[in-house]
Amino acid sequence: MAEMEAVFALVAAALLLQLVFIVWNTRYYRPLGDRGKRALPAPGTAERKAEAEKDSLPNALNLSESRDFNRSNPENDIVLLSDISVLIPARNEERNLPRCLESLLAQRGRPREILVLDDRSDDDTADIARRFARLPDSRIRLLDGRELPEGWLGKSHACAQLAAEASGRWLLFLDADVALEPEALEAAAREASAQRSGLVSGFPRQETGTWMEKLVVPMMLFTILCHLPLRLVSRSRDPRFAAANGAFILIAADSYRRIGGHAAVRSSLLDDMELIRLAKRGGEPARLARIDALASSRMYRGAAEVWTGYRKNLFPGLGRSLPLLLAVSAAYAALYLLPAAGLLAGLAAWAASGQPPAWLPAAAAAWALGALVKLAVDVRGAVPAAYCLLLPASIALVLLIGADSARCHYRKRGYEWKGRRYA
Structure with a gap:
């Protein structure tokens, strides 16, 4: 006894x-955008007009030229919504995509573009994206995914295609099952302004239905907060101190290209984790931010999806x-x-x-x-x-x-x- x-x-x-x-x-799990010292300009101000002018630059201007131009601008550290490309890989997401796109159209301002890549879906994903793309000033564009090459995993291949088409200074990779609150992109712009380069990720608020979802899905954040010193995610270059969630990854386009993009993690089941590790190895700033007040997601529906979804990640993780x-x-x-x-x-x-x-x-x-x-x-x-x-x-x-x-x-x-x- x-x-x-x-x-x-x-x-x-x-x-x-x-x-x-x-x-x-x-204490180090701080909200997205909390470091932004300057709010986005209000509608109707001169800065908003400048944003609109900047957004209307000819499409022929390529991304590298745009970045070189911006480097000479003393206001280059201020990231506006028109600097952000929202990139959504979608495979068989007819159940989730409408809510995701509706939340993007309900933002307080428009991003530069919203690119949806239909990754050879078997359902109505592409038709849904086309319907939203026809809405006035939606800035939504549908891309048809190419056949999966040997050596690539599906999501990494979809994200690489999206990044190749994007023209923003910052790229927001967003899963199709994520819905954003109206102020989410403004918070992302403030975060990008404060960080200037590198990568920021976060865990959306998890919506659950079945008991299997309620019991298992929250354990992802549990394991991270229990074992990973978040202070070292942003302050150490050691790639062992890394955490990211592929549902929400905000990364500077320059940084993305410097680390090799998704091509560098093409065969990894944990592409999000490998991406942040590459960023840290390359000296890029990295941060895990709290986004549960800004984004929500129902990752899995039912016991079978929970089991297969976690099974593909646990042992590789x-x-x-x-x-x-x-x-x-x-x-x-x-x-x-x-x-x-x-x-x-x-x-x-x-x-x-x-x-x-x-x-x-x-x-x-x-x-x-x-x-x-x-x-x-x-x-x-x-x-x-x-x-x-x-x-x-x-x-x-x-x-x-x-x-x-x-x-x-x-x-x-x-x-x-x-x-x-x-x-």
């Missing part, structure tokens, strides 16, 4: 340290290292599953004997601290507070998906997503 009490006390101490780390870490997967699984089981099991066993023993076991308070404290750790993350991701009580179920599901992800790798079955299979 004394040994069990000591084990639970040790777990509780580790979780207390984890909670302290999260509280410190989230650990470098396809079985020892690392086993170590992480053991640590998560000890920290988050063991206290819950101890609490249930202790309560059952108490009910059966009328006497609580000596280790029950330590097990209860460890379980409560685990819930507080989850709550500390959830409030930063706009996740309902009650979900923190279900953390053991979330952990168990993530560990099972991780094991299945490794199984697919070692059986050489590859990973399937949106009708394509990847190694």
Whole structure:
């Protein structure tokens, strides 16, 4: 009994340290655009007129010439909405694309362009994009995706095609299942003005429907805020301190080309993570910003999509290292599953004997601290507070998906997503 009490006390101490780390870490999880010292010019002002004139430059002026011209301009550090190209790769997104495009048309100002690439969809994705493109002053243009070349993954190929067509000084890669609040692009412009170059990414507020979505989808942000020192994402050039979300990546066009763009990550299942690592290796500024008040997304719909979506990322995200997967699984089981099991066993023993076991308070404290750790993350991701009580179920599901992800790798079955299979 004394040994069990000591084990639970040790777990509780580790979780207390984890909670302290999260509280410190989230100080650096700041909202997108919070560093912008100068707001965008108001409608009707001379600067807005200058923006309109700049936006009407002849299309024949290529991007490199435009950037050279802007470098000689003392106001070049101010990024306007007309400097931003919004790029949306879309494959079988008829369910999500209308909401995404409606949110872009509801912005407080228009970006330079909104390019939608239909990545050889089997549904009405292209027709939906065409319908929106016909709206007055939509600035939406549909691109037809080319056949996937050997050695490329679908999303990277789609993003590379979009970037090749874009003319903005800044590129915002946006997933088709993301909807923006009306002030989102203004916040992006302020962020770009403050950062001047490099890459910024963020995690949209996750909308969930089924219980599998509610339990698993928020764990993406959980793992980052629990383990990655966000201060080092922006202050260290070490690529190990990196986090990005492909649903929302804002990157300077110059920086994108310097690091090789999506061509440099063409075969990676984790193109977003590899992109920010390339940026850091190349000395480009990088930041993970909080965007849950500016963007929302329903990544997956239903248990099957959650499972296959996370399965393709979990084991590759650990470098396809079985020892690392086993170590992480053991640590998560000890920290988050063991206290819950101890609490249930202790309560059952108490009910059966009328006497609580000596280790029950330590097990209860460890379980409560685990819930507080989850709550500390959830409030930063706009996740309902009650979900923190279900953390053991979330952990168990993530560990099972991780094991299945490794199984697919070692059986050489590859990973399937949106009708394509990847190694």
